[in-house]
Amino acid sequence: MKRFHLPLLILLLLGAGLGIFLYKATLLDMPLQPGATADTWVVESRIRFQPTGGAADVRLSIPERLPNFARLDENFISRGYGLTTSHGTDDRIAQWTSRDPRGEQTLYYRTTLYRDASAGPHAEYPGPVAPREWDEPFDSAAEALIQSVRERSSGIQSFATVLVRDLGGAGADGNASLFVMDDGDRELRTQTLIDLLSVARIPARAVTVIPLRDGHRNIEPETWLEVHNTERWVPVHPLNGNTDYPDDVVVWSHGDAPILEVRNGTGEELRFAVTRSVQDALGTAQRLGETLDTRILDFSPLELPLGTQNTYRVLLMVPLGAMIIVLLRNVIGIQTFGTFMPVLIALSFRETQLLAGVILFTLIVSLGLAVRFYLEHLRLLLVPRLAAVVSVVIMLMLGLSILAHHLGLERALALSLFPMVILAMTIERMSVVWEEHGPADAISQGVGSLIVAAAAYGLMASRQLEHLLFVFPELLLVILAVTLLLGRYTGYRLTELARFGKMQDALRKPD
Template structure:
């Protein structure tokens, strides 16, 4: 019964950890490796004008929930201007104001966007109550076009696509020629399609956006068409009737009027520049999850202050080292001083480097051990003796640091980062084992502790392990499950198989 209880607990821990990791990777897009990068775009809008009066107000439409993209960051550059933003229906506006502008003025808005596969909530719109008023000939042409399109369509989406193709035909009929010049621009096609669709009580609106091309400057917006089928808005290319936005199209604002207004001023002009950028995948995904208000982000380490994140980045690696120690002791059979001392020494190695840290640790322990044997002749009590060892260890650290500095060996300055109390206890433990079991056992356990500390350092601070544990701390549930399983291991240690190999050979015929 106890065995099944343990196995059930291990299974629950494993399933929970794997489920959380899979959700983060597949749904939120968290990277599995530390060096992954994702594509982002920096889009800059530049509004320039010449003031013609005193107090000035300027408005600029800025992105609001663009389909297929997520807005990660935005900046405004406008020295001497007051700034605020507000939402007006399906628009978002930046509002600048100043009292005494002088000379040519330029206002900047910069947005960082990235592609997003997150599904947007549907935005249904009720059908129009009544058709617009057309002039007599215009009304007859609109009705003839609607009758032709209605006979060839199956739903609102196909109706709008066919209508656009009829309007954009290179050889338009008389009805189309009455409504549009030949050739017609995309803007004229979109506006005419909206007006004709209104005759069929179908809501439609114009959308303005830009193409994301690396290094592009001086861009102007490109008009697009959106038609509502009662469930959501369907994008349609006003040039050929194709449905859906291109992958490189960023919706900037919705509406047929100008995206900016400056009063009083003249010569207002809006231009866009685009730059492609590669950003760390973890940073990008974290910002996307925060904007999407994912419930996982409420308990994510990335929401903590940076200094606290740095603390937990090291603490979360300790269970990995502890599991390795359990494996090395119970399965391999390497003897160490204590259970956690090698992990703490590995943490100290992180602040120096592996080779220098191992040398410095060995030197200080050896010198401290010599002092400990000298103290044995003074017949001190246990607690005072430990206090003396701690004081001596600190003095040795100071001495090594000073000598390292004089010899221009900067690595020695990091010796103070070693856990001095642990080192003092290690020195005390080595001396006791030396006295009770001999020098062989003491040296063997010292070497084993140092080897395990090196192994912990190599595993814990491998960049992929460091990244994976910090991004997916639920992997510690897997570590916990493995530790529980190792706790029931009662088989032979590998060192015992090597030690008693002669008996195995003796039993053969």
């Protein structure tokens, strides 16, 4: 069992990290790109009426389930009214009440919608419906028409489409022409279709949709037909038979009941207005998560104060840099001073930029190394010597910053962000290696540290990777899994292959 402990742990980390990542990226639409934007639509319904005396009761159907859309938020604007909302099968009812309103009354309902292809859950099949009873000759004509449509269709969806087109192009067809008495009125045509579909025992219903026309202040609702194919409600255009809602409409309510009902009021008027806006995709996803009542975003860095968020945007890049060091040291074979010193230097390069950072790092380490060799002649103990080196490093940094300021090299002023203690330890370590193994090894490890720091900087300075690790911190589990996997690597390093290759070439040469 012990031999499978690490592989199982790695698989567990990978599964957890990638699973949470996919959930947030697909279901919550968390953006994968920094600075991504999302289209949102603000739909506003305005109710106006004149009270006739007594308590006013206003009821408005508002959307509950929105195929292809998700509701980010909603607002009810009604001064002096009490408000309650109740849930139905597919819609909600907003009810405003006032004891004795005076003068023209205006009420608003406003909702912000976000396009979401995953919206629109599976709807339970309501079962066959009871057929409508017709008088003659309509009863015989309906049976004949339904039989004709059945012979030319292969399923519920195609049945509804063929029936709609038969009514739309009835012409001289006697059976169909009996039912075309609406002059193209969508509401009447939809009700006729529902009645005819009931003869075939097919459940159908009317649906009110709002066209999304940006900037329009007086949008007329439209009526669509929906038929249930035993798996879901399929939308069908009642005049031309096209299926599926176009992108520029949003479902508002279901059924043939009026959207607005006003008691103790007259002259009621309902108008719709639509405005399109572009918002930050990350903020939109957060609002969507709140609407879906998911708790996973409660444990996101996005919930932290802004100052703390900016700190963690940097800190969350450190594990990535550490993984790069593991790869370059254990697999490539590049020698460095310490394990995490290159990561900290790479963090400093984020402010100074790579070229200026390498030059400043080389200058400080070279000057500090000269001072360290001088301190060696004073025969100081280890701790006092390190303290002296730290003091010298601080003075060198201050001097270089002042010189850079006078020369107009503003980039070098970011030198203060260099980790001075790490620089001091690097100088100490480099001097020890210099004395024990010679200048070649010391310079080799110093150059290796700069190479690793530059490679780590190349990834840690990526705005794309910073965005991914901050918005999807569960990816740190994936980085941890890869680090653990590299921790078991005991094969040859690439630099060793090159070295041993030279040895093999030397052994193959004849004496």
